[in-house]
Amino acid sequence: MIKWFAAIAGYYLFRFPGAILGFLVGSFIDNLSKKGGGAQSVFSDMTRQSVSPADFELNLLSLCSIVIKADGQVSQREMDYVRQYFLSTYGKEKANAIFRTFNEVVKKREISAQRICAFLNQRTRYEVRLQLLHFLFGIAQADGSVSALEVEKIREIAGYLRVGARDFESIKAMFIKSANNAYKILDIQKSAxxxxxxxxYRTMAKKYHPDRVNTQNEAIKQGAEEKFKEVQRAYEEIQAERGIG
Structure with a gap:
C-alpha cells in the first residue's frame, strides 16, 4: 500500500503532479516488494555500474537532473524542490539514500533523456505523462523563473514522452505568463x-477533467482539479474580456 501513502504525501506537497509521481513510484516499490527483489538493469546499463535504488525512482530523478542542468548550472532551489518531494514521500533515511545517487547523476553523469522516456512510455498513460511535464516545469520554476534553455529541454523531453506539441504549449502557458496567455492555455489564437x-474550452475541460485520472484515490482526484481549474480560469478571463455569456 506504499503507493497510496506516497500519492497522498506527494499531493499535499506538490498537488497533482506530486500525487501522480508519488503513486507511480509507490506502485513500483510495491511491485518490487511482491517480487522479493530490486531492479537494476535499466539504470545500471545507463551508468555502467550497479546501483541500489529502484530503476523507476532513478529514471524520474534523472529527468529532474536533466532539467536542473539545462541552463548550465545546478540551482540549489531546484535541488531543494526535488529533495523536499522525496523527503515527504519516503522519509529521511530512504530519501537520503536516493539522493546520494541523484547527486552523482546531477554532477557527474550524462543521462539519455530519450532512453529514460522510452522506459516511462511503456509504463504510463498519456495523462500521466502530461503530469510529469507539469512536475518538470515546477522544478524549473523553483528558482523563480523558467529559462529559455529549460523550456527547450522540457520540450525535448515532451517529444520523447510522445506528448503533442499543442499539449506542451498549453502546459507551458500554465507556468510562463505571456501575452494572450489564456488563449494559449485553451490552445487557440486570439483571433478565434x-x-x-x-x-x-469544452475540449480542454474534457481532456483535463479529474475523471480522466481514472483512480479511486481521493487525493489524486483532488489534485487533478487544480489543473482543471487553470483551464476554467483561462476561459473565465476570456469571457470577461469579450463579454461572452
Whole structure:
C-alpha cells in the first residue's frame, strides 16, 4: 500500500503532479516488494555500474537532473524542490539514500533523456505523462523563473514522452505568463471566434477533467482539479474580456 501513502504525501506537497509521481513510484516499490527483489538493469546499463535504488525512482530523478542542468548550472532551489518531494514521500533515511545517487547523476553523469522516456512510455498513460511535464516545469520554476534553455529541454523531453506539441504549449502557458496567455492555455489564437473559444474550452475541460485520472484515490482526484481549474480560469478571463455569456 506504499503507493497510496506516497500519492497522498506527494499531493499535499506538490498537488497533482506530486500525487501522480508519488503513486507511480509507490506502485513500483510495491511491485518490487511482491517480487522479493530490486531492479537494476535499466539504470545500471545507463551508468555502467550497479546501483541500489529502484530503476523507476532513478529514471524520474534523472529527468529532474536533466532539467536542473539545462541552463548550465545546478540551482540549489531546484535541488531543494526535488529533495523536499522525496523527503515527504519516503522519509529521511530512504530519501537520503536516493539522493546520494541523484547527486552523482546531477554532477557527474550524462543521462539519455530519450532512453529514460522510452522506459516511462511503456509504463504510463498519456495523462500521466502530461503530469510529469507539469512536475518538470515546477522544478524549473523553483528558482523563480523558467529559462529559455529549460523550456527547450522540457520540450525535448515532451517529444520523447510522445506528448503533442499543442499539449506542451498549453502546459507551458500554465507556468510562463505571456501575452494572450489564456488563449494559449485553451490552445487557440486570439483571433478565434466566440464559438471557437467555447468549443476549445469544452475540449480542454474534457481532456483535463479529474475523471480522466481514472483512480479511486481521493487525493489524486483532488489534485487533478487544480489543473482543471487553470483551464476554467483561462476561459473565465476570456469571457470577461469579450463579454461572452
Amino acid at each position: 471566434t466566440d464559438d471557437e473559444v467555447k468549443k476549445a
